[in-house]
Each structure stands twice: as structure tokens, then as C-alpha cells.
Amino acid sequence: MTPVLPDGPLIDEAVGRLVRPYTVSDGRTRATSHFTLVTVVQATGAQTQGAFGLDHAQVLALCERPVSVAEVAARMQVPAAVVKVLLSDLAEGGAVVADDAPPPSPGHCARPDRDLLEAVRDGLLKRL
Amino acid sequence: MASSNDCDPLPAGVLPVGIKVLIAGGFGVGKTTFVNALSEIEPLSTEEILTAVSAATDRLDGVENKATTTVALDFGRITLSPSHVLYLFGTPGQERFWFMWDELSEGALGAVVLADTRRMEHSFAAVDFFERRGIPFVVAVNEFDGAHRYRAEEVRTALDLTQEVPVVLCDARVQSAGIRVLLELIQHLLTTRSSHGSDTDQLLRA
Numbered sequence: 001m002t003p004v005l006p007d008g009p010l011i012d013e014a015v016g017r018l019v020r021p022y023t024v025s026d027g028r029t030r031a032t033s034h035f036t037l038v039t040v041v042q043a044t045g046a047q048t049q050g051a052f053g054l055d056h057a058q059v060l061a062l063c064e065r066p067v068s069v070a071e072v073a074a075r076m077q078v079p080a081a082v083v084k085v086l087l088s089d090l091a092e093g094g095a096v097v098a099d100d101a102p103p104p105s106p107g108h109c110a111r112p113d114r115d116l117l118e119a120v121r122d123g124l125l126k127r128l
Numbered sequence: 129m130a131s132s133n134d135c136d137p138l139p140a141g142v143l144p145v146g147i148k149v150l151i152a153g154g155f156g157v158g159k160t161t162f163v164n165a166l167s168e169i170e171p172l173s174t175e176e177i178l179t180a181v182s183a184a185t186d187r188l189d190g191v192e193n194k195a196t197t198t199v200a201l202d203f204g205r206i207t208l209s210p211s212h213v214l215y216l217f218g219t220p221g222q223e224r225f226w227f228m229w230d231e232l233s234e235g236a237l238g239a240v241v242l243a244d245t246r247r248m249e250h251s252f253a254a255v256d257f258f259e260r261r262g263i264p265f266v267v268a269v270n271e272f273d274g275a276h277r278y279r280a281e282e283v284r285t286a287l288d289l290t291q292e293v294p295v296v297l298c299d300a301r302v303q304s305a306g307i308r309v310l311l312e313l314i315q316h317l318l319t320t321r322s323s324h325g326s327d328t329d330q331l332l333r334a
């Protein structure tokens with residue numbers, strides 16, 4: 001069966017509203033690409049300088065222990081893209097650190113090395 | 129759910145690396161059920177903003193017709209070790225939105241395509257998508273009650289899968305069944321790595 005591509009505007013109640021990138025996070029769309037849904041972040045405990053708002057404080061409170069971008073977004077009930085902007089503000093100020101996983105290359109799946117695959121396998125086997 | 133303690137944070141110390149696996153398949157095939165049965169946290173959902181490339185590319189000015197849309201993703205977490213955390217993302221079911229999966233698969237280890245033998249054609253789009261992009265996947269047949277039981281080879285034929293794609297039977301509601309499906313995916317990744325000689329990192333280390 002060939003999937004049918006929409007030729008009208010990409011709006012559908014089943015999928016959600018159309019948004020333009022600049023409508024999120026006060027119109028800021030700057031580089032947040034190093035954060036993915038599965039990037040693990042943690043608050044460092046470093047004092048943040050004044051300029052941060054309530055949203056930033058909420059993110060910080062949610063990542064006292066290591067947690068993924070997806071989890072922070074889900075618990076705040078805001079789109080992941082918004083959380084990525086807030087996190088990059090916090091990371092810039094040293095209030096948050098992220099895991100050092102290499103960023104994924106656009107359009108490609110992961111190219112895991114054997115050690116990683118074996119670690120995943122062993123972790124899964126322990127769950128059986 | 130796998131754990132009685134839903135709010136357990138990840139272990140502290142060096143930050144673990146998050147690993148992404150996609151759970152795909154047609155509408156109502158059991159993706160959310162599969163994710164929830166495996167997750168150690170309560171079912172969560174996040175909205176991601178994805179780029180959708182429209183088919184109507186303007187050939188005159190060469191500008192691609194792109195738009196963004198938000199899509200809700202169910203996800204679950206499995207802490208594998210202090211340094212590895214696996215995240216399972218259920219992809220949106222409606223196959224007419226298959227084009228949005230492009231960004232979803234970025235950085236993913238691979239995918240599980242769930243199939244329902246009563247409506248096998250609902251999983252064609254997912255199979256096709258992962259095949260075209262060379263994303264490693266396994267097919268897991270979710271055996272609904274009352275559905276005719278098929279053998280894995282019959283499913284392979286029905287979905288026109290190549291011999292190397294593993295086909296496993298499962299019950300999406302059962303945690304151990306889901307773990308076995310994920311193990312099948314990892315084994316598939318390990319096997320295809322060595323047979324395709326892509327172990328350059330190993331060679332460099334030797």
C-alpha cells in the first residue's frame with residue numbers, strides 16, 4: 001500500500017496543529033541541536049545568575065538527578081523543542097550538564113559500536 | 129509496568145548515555161501497550177516538533193515544501209546499567225504520516241515493527257520506511273487473542289521481508305516477551321555489523 005502524501009496544508013486534528021519554529025520559546029530558535037530527546041542532563045548545583053525565569057527553575061528542579069530531555073518535557077507538559085531551548089540556556093550558564101554522547105548525524109540512525117550493543121544486550125538479559 | 133517505584137531517578141554519578149529505539153507499526157497494533165509493559169516509569173508522552181516534507185516540491189525554484197508539525201510520542205524507560213539507559217518511543221500510528229518518522233529515526237539504534245496478523249497491511253508502511261533508509265529493524269508479531277496464529281515464515285512472506293530481517297512472535301502486554309523482542313533486535317545489530325565488516329572501530333583498536 002502506498003502511503004498518500006498530503007498535498008494541502010499539513011494540518012490534521014489527529015496529528016496536531018501546524019506550528020512554525022519561531023513561535024516556540026519566545027521566537028528563539030537558536031542552536032539547540034546538540035540536545036536530542038534522549039540526551040541525559042543533570043543540574044550541577046551551580047548558582048545561576050538572575051536572568052532565568054520560572055520555566056528555567058522548573059527545568060532545574062526536574063533534573064536534580066540525571067534525566068532525559070523527553071522526561072523533562074513530558075513532566076513539564078511542554079514540547080521538547082521548548083525544553084531544549086531552556087536547557088541550552090542553563091547549560092551555557094553552567095547550571096546543567098549533558099551526557100557526552102556524540103550528536104546524531106542528520107537523517108541517519110545510530111552507528112553503535114560493538115561495546116555499546118553488548119552493554120545493551122547484557123542489560124536486557126538481566127531483566128529477563 | 130516493570131517497577132513498583134515509578135519515580136526512581138536514574139543512578140547518580142557519571143551521566144548515562146540515552147539510547148533510542150523506535151516502536152513502530154500500524155494504527156492500533158499495540159505500540160503503546162508494548163512500551164508500557166516494558167517501561168520502569170509511568171507512561172509518559174512528549175510533543176516533538178518535526179519537519180514534514182511535502183510531496184509537492186516546487187521543481188521551478190527547487191525549494192522544498194517544508195512545514196513543521198507537533199506530534200505526540202509515547203515513551204518508556206529501561207535503565208540497563210549505570211551508564212546506559214534505553215528509551216522506547218512509540219511512533220504515531222496513522223501511516224499517512226509516515227514521512228514524519230525521518231527525524232524520529234535520527235540517532236536511533238533501530239526499530240521494532242509490530243504487526244497484527246489480522247491487518248498485516250497496516251505495517252507495510254513502517255517496513256518500507258525502515259528498509260528504504262537502511263535502519264535495522266525486527267518484526268514482532270503481536271498475537272492478539274482470537275487472531276489466527278501464523279508461523280514466522282508466513283509473516284515474512286506476507287510482509288515480503290528479506291531473509292535477514294528477524295521475525296518474532298510476542299504478546300505486547302508481557303514484559304518478558306518485549307525484552308526478548310529487544311534482544312532479537314540487538315542480536316540482529318551485532319550480526320549485521322560483523323557480516324558487513326563495519327567493525328572499523330574494532331580494527332582501529334586492535
Ligand SMILES: Nc1nc2c(ncn2[C@@H]2O[C@H](COP(=O)(O)OP(=O)(O)OP(=O)(O)O)[C@@H](O)[C@H]2O)c(=O)[nH]1
Nearest residue numbers: 155156157158159160161221271272273299300301
Ligand atoms: N488481546 C490483546 N490485546 C492487545 C494486545 N496488544 C494490545 N492490545 C489491545 O489493543 C488495543 C490497541 O493497543 P495500543 O497499544 O493502544 O496500540 P497502538 O499501536 O499504540 O495504537 P495507536 O497509537 O492508536 O496507533 C488496546 O486496547 C490494547 O489493550 C495483545 O497482545 N493482546
Ligand SMILES: [Mg+2]
Nearest residue numbers: 159160202218
Ligand atoms: Mg499508541
